[in-house]
Amino acid sequence: MDEGAPVWITRARPGALATAERVAALGFTPIIEPLLAVAFLDAELDLSHVAALAFTSANGVEAFVRLSAERSPPVFAVGRATAKAAQDAGFVSVSSADGDVEDLCDLIAAGAPGPVLWAGAREPAGDLVGMLRGRGVMARGVSVYETIERLPSAEMLARLGAPLTVLLHSPRAGRALAKLLDGRSTPGLRVLCLSEAVASPLAGFVEPGSVACAPRPDESALLDLLNG
Incomplete structure (x- = not known):
């Protein structure tokens, strides 16, 4: 990926903030727009x-x-x-x-x-x-x-038509993204997943070869894919 390229952080806050700091330290531009929100019971x-x-x-x-x-x-x-x-x-x-x-x-x-x-x-x-x-x-x-699933902003949805890398940390986020991609053309989308289970809901909703999974379920391994 080019330096400064946008990376969509989809995980819920506050974890999204820590991930964004790590993404920025690697030279990319993090965009925090969670697909999920946490509600305490x-x-x-x-x-x-x-x-x-x-x-x-x-x-x-x-x-x-x-x-x-x-x-x-x-x-x-x-x-x-x-x-x-x-x-x-x-x-x-x-x-x-x-x-x-x-x-x-x-x-x-x-x-x-x-x-x-x-x-x-x-x-x-x-x-x-x-x-x-x-x-x-x-x-x-x-x-x-x-x-709880949340709908991204209109600005974030508009970015799906441009080159963009997405980070997914959970199967729930994978399902939420699949719903958003249904019927959309996203030729420049690259999806990086924490595991195969996270990537599974995306089958049929993204371009072949545009999904990669971390070799182990660890965020450091996931972020290593940014330079892959």
Whole structure:
């Protein structure tokens, strides 16, 4: 990509702000126009008999700390960004799977000291609780936030007809983008996805060869694709 080329940041705030800083540091022009917004839920947290916490996103961490002052249970996080969010929130014992939900399941199954509480999205991308139970780990989940699709501005939609690179971090964002692209001609669009699961909803809605997936579900790997 040419230096200064526009890169559309589609993830929800506040994560979009951190991504935009990294994109700008690489010499590109970030455009923050989320396809999703995060809404925190007034969930009731029952931490009785909970030996560890599991988070599959930084949003889950933020939602949890809004509801509880408890920071003593060990935390198992899906990746480094989620782990950092937990550490910044005051959790002392934080382990990162540095991967996806399956990697997190493996990490918890190997090291959880007892029953696990997962705090996450109302519509999660993967069933961590079910996977843990299948491995013999006592686990339950609570929805502490939800993601809501939002329509980009008319100015952003007009950019779809020009050369543009899009960053997608979740299957939900992939589905939202697919809806926007239905019936549109976007010959200059390049879509960079965090994983194959994120890219899957785009089949049939983008030009062949215009979608690339990070080799691992990590934002650093995703941003490496910008220079690919």
